[in-house]
Amino acid sequence: MSSSEPIERRLGIVGAGKAGTAIARAAVAGGYDVAISGSGPAERIELIVEVLAPGARALSTDAVVRYAGIIVLAIPLHRFRELRRDLFAGKILVDAMNYWDEIDGVDEQFETAPAGTSALVQEWFTSAKVVKSLNQLGYFKFEKSRRPHGASDRIAMAAAGNDPAAVAVVLQLIDSLGFDAVDAGNLEAGLALQPGGPIFGAGHSAKELSNLLSREAAAPLLAK
Amino acid sequence: MSRFPDIEFGLDSFVPISVDESGRELTGDVVIRNTVEEAVLADAVGIDSFNIAEHYRRDMMDSAASIILATIAGRTKSIRLGTAVTVLSTQDPVRVYTEFATLDAVSNGRAQLIAGRGSLIESFPLFGYDLNDYEDLFEEKLDLLTRLLRDQPVTWSGKFRSPLTNQYLSPPLPNGHLPVWVGVGGSPQSVVRAARYGLPLMLAVIGGPPIRFLPLIELYKRALEKYGKPLQPIGMHSHGLVARTDQEAADIQWPHWAHIFERAAAERGWARPTRDRFQAEVDEGSLYLGSVETVATKIAWVIRLLGLSRFDLAYATGRVPHEQKMATIELYGREVIPRVRELLSDPAEEPAQDDQSLASASARSSSV
Numbered sequence: 001m002s003s004s005e006p007i008e009r010r011l012g013i014v015g016a017g018k019a020g021t022a023i024a025r026a027a028v029a030g031g032y033d034v035a036i037s038g039s040g041p042a043e044r045i046e047l048i049v050e051v052l053a054p055g056a057r058a059l060s061t062d063a064v065v066r067y068a069g070i071i072v073l074a075i076p077l078h079r080f081r082e083l084r085r086d087l088f089a090g091k092i093l094v095d096a097m098n099y100w101d102e103i104d105g106v107d108e109q110f111e112t113a114p115a116g117t118s119a120l121v122q123e124w125f126t127s128a129k130v131v132k133s134l135n136q137l138g139y140f141k142f143e144k145s146r147r148p149h150g151a152s153d154r155i156a157m158a159a160a161g162n163d164p165a166a167v168a169v170v171l172q173l174i175d176s177l178g179f180d181a182v183d184a185g186n187l188e189a190g191l192a193l194q195p196g197g198p199i200f201g202a203g204h205s206a207k208e209l210s211n212l213l214s215r216e217a218a219a220p221l222l223a224k
Numbered sequence: 225m226s227r228f229p230d231i232e233f234g235l236d237s238f239v240p241i242s243v244d245e246s247g248r249e250l251t252g253d254v255v256i257r258n259t260v261e262e263a264v265l266a267d268a269v270g271i272d273s274f275n276i277a278e279h280y281r282r283d284m285m286d287s288a289a290s291i292i293l294a295t296i297a298g299r300t301k302s303i304r305l306g307t308a309v310t311v312l313s314t315q316d317p318v319r320v321y322t323e324f325a326t327l328d329a330v331s332n333g334r335a336q337l338i339a340g341r342g343s344l345i346e347s348f349p350l351f352g353y354d355l356n357d358y359e360d361l362f363e364e365k366l367d368l369l370t371r372l373l374r375d376q377p378v379t380w381s382g383k384f385r386s387p388l389t390n391q392y393l394s395p396p397l398p399n400g401h402l403p404v405w406v407g408v409g410g411s412p413q414s415v416v417r418a419a420r421y422g423l424p425l426m427l428a429v430i431g432g433p434p435i436r437f438l439p440l441i442e443l444y445k446r447a448l449e450k451y452g453k454p455l456q457p458i459g460m461h462s463h464g465l466v467a468r469t470d471q472e473a474a475d476i477q478w479p480h481w482a483h484i485f486e487r488a489a490a491e492r493g494w495a496r497p498t499r500d501r502f503q504a505e506v507d508e509g510s511l512y513l514g515s516v517e518t519v520a521t522k523i524a525w526v527i528r529l530l531g532l533s534r535f536d537l538a539y540a541t542g543r544v545p546h547e548q549k550m551a552t553i554e555l556y557g558r559e560v561i562p563r564v565r566e567l568l569s570d571p572a573e574e575p576a577q578d579d580q581s582l583a584s585a586s587a588r589s590s591s592v
Contacts, residue, residue: 018410038413039359047450048412051443078355100492102344105355140432201495 008169009033012064013056014083015074016045019096022139023072023177024053026146030176035068037061039075065091070169072096072134077117078104081124088128092166094159094173095121096134098195116191118160131161131170132190134177136200145203146178156180156206158199158213160190180206184213192216231527231568233561234273234536235266235553236308236461239285239292243543250546252285258546259285260295262553267300269557273336275308275536280346290323297331305331308461308536309340309407309426313361314347316385317369318393325397333401338426339366340407341414357384363417366406370421373402405459408440415440419447424456426534429510430463434526435580441530459534460526463541464512465548466519466555473514478502480542481511508582512537516555517589520563525585527568528575535564 011027013020016038027034034056038045042058049058061083065071070092073080077097095118099110110117118132136157137145147154157179159170167183174181184190193199198212239259243249250258263274274296276289286292293305305327310320320337328335341362348355364382371378372393381387405426406418418425425444427437441458448455467473478499485497495501505511512519523535537556540549567573573588 017412021412045413047447048416048443051446052412052439102346102492105345105348140436143436195492195494 008070010068012068012071013074014061014064014071016048018139020074021052022143023074023134024056026177028055035059035064037064076103077110080121085124086127088125091128092169093125093128093130094134094170095130095132098135115188116194118187118190122187129163129166130187131159131166132187132193133157133159133170136193149175154180155203156182156209158182158184158193158209160184160187162187182206182209232272232534234275235271236275236536236538238277238279240542241283242545245545255285256292259292262549263296264299265550265553266557267303269554271303271557273304273306275306277308278311280350290327294327294330304334304336306336307338309338311342311347312339312365313341314351314353317365317372320369321372321393324402325395328397328401329395336403338405338407343409366421412443415444416447419444420451422453426459426461428461431510433508434510434530437530457533460532461536461538462510462512463538464519465540466516466552466560470514470518476544476548477513480544484542516559516563520560520567521586521589522582524564524567525582529580
């Protein structure tokens with residue numbers, strides 16, 4: 001991203017559950033103007049947003065998409081195909097979802113996804129710029145671990161995507177939310193950020209996280 | 225006078241496969257009979273309620289709570305008998321009504337329910353339900369169950385079962401019997417739904433500091449107000465174990481706690497359990513584990529912190545042997561609960577507005 005481009009200060013969040021409202025709180029604190037939607041009309045989540053994410057505004061999903069250029073998708077993974085395929089056309093779509101068979105049901109496709117579940121999200125929303133991020137910590141650890149820029153105990157979060165400009169915007173978002181940001185490479189590299197991998201849930205420093213990512217990237221080569 | 229006059233202190237069980245003292249796993253039928261004995265002891269030592277969960281897993285024998293509860297009813301006098309939780313989404317509310325109204329009759333009015341969506345979803349494929357209907361199923365079934373409990377004869381139609389016309393169900397329930405709570409794990413939508421039905425709220429707090437549930441409690445109260453419902457009781461379910469000393473309690477629970485989380489780490493990609501993490505849950509998280517004084521202080525603290533009317537201890541979780549489950553029940557009923565009531569009735573225990581930490585509560589109670 002060149003320095004002449006304005007930094008995006010609007011954030012849309014689709015999903016007003018535990019994760020969506022936690023991200024909304026952090027983003028409001030990080031200076032973003034935040035709009036958030038649940039499944040259904042905005043009125044249904046107005047009270048939730050007012051109490052759990054004061055400062056954010058409750059809108060319909062369509063209105064959230066119109067509101068911001070960067071949208072966080074934080075709904076149960078098994079439901080993303082209920083959204084229109086062109087809904088996020090041209091938008092940066094942060095995939096914060098994880099596959100949990102105890103929530104999503106056992107799903108062969110999610111289970112095996114050789115390039116990670118975010119590749120399936122990208123396949124569905126072909127016209128969006130999908131970046132996998134904000135999925136690596138549970139919502140409670142996410143909130144508890146936020147630190148100002150430069151804090152010695154700040155932990156890192158990674159972003160993986162195929163569009164470098166989109167990844168750069170998400171790295172900026174990660175920093176504003178209170179984490180050191182690490183570029184994990186292309187979307188397929190997001191596989192290393194999923195549950196079961198060495199990064200998920202752990203809370204590494206930026207240096208440790210970068211080392212783990214390069215080791216993960218090398219692993220398939222070593223296996224051959 | 226205490227702000228907490230009649231708090232309910234319960235026990236919750238998943239009827240887990242446990243081990244004997246040599247570490248060998250018991251069979252399911254033995255575990256079920258042991259659980260009946262645990263509930264009989266709970267009644268004898270004055271615990272207010274005994275509640276059984278609902279799972280369909282190899283390591284939990286709680287797939288038919290009402291039958292175990294009915295057996296307990298025949299052997300006890302005072303203890304209330306309930307579920308924690310009934311996975312209402314994949315049950316027929318008509319059947320839930322008939323079973324638990326019957327339990328209420330045989331127990332002379334001691335039945336109660338916590339209805340939830342279920343945090344694990346193994347009952348969906350088992351009973352032929354579609355996970356995509358997760359929300360709608362619970363909404364519809366809660367609607368029907370509350371109608372059956374309050375408004376018979378019921379005329380009702382919905383998406384997931386055949387309609388009812390002027391339907392009476394037997395046995396009839398006396399007014400106010402079979403209270404239903406809504407169990408939630410932290411989903412804001414579930415909290416708002418409980419408020420919309422004007423039903424009491426039961427929070428499952430199974431990890432991390434309980435203070436993070438304060439915003440959800442605020443949401444619940446605001447939502448009750450919005451829907452014009454009177455204030456309702458709020459309860460909490462957390463895990464724990466009581467022994468003679470803190471060290472003994474930790475040594476008993478740790479290997480079994482590790483066993484549960486080792487498997488979760490393998491199956492779900494969670495971080496592997498460490499003794500440090502375990503101790504952090506004891507010190508500042510959601511394990512109510514230790515000596516009588518340690519556990520009583522922590523329960524009294526959380527009751528004040530969240531303004532609770534009910535505290536359910538999911539006791540001696542996992543494969544902890546029956547004998548040690550019994551020891552926990554004995555100490556919880558005879559010593560912990562009276563001590564919690566004592567702490568709550570003492571105005572000197574009221575925390576200052578700006579210091580509601582557990583450490584301060586411990587310092588206060590140990591200086592008495």
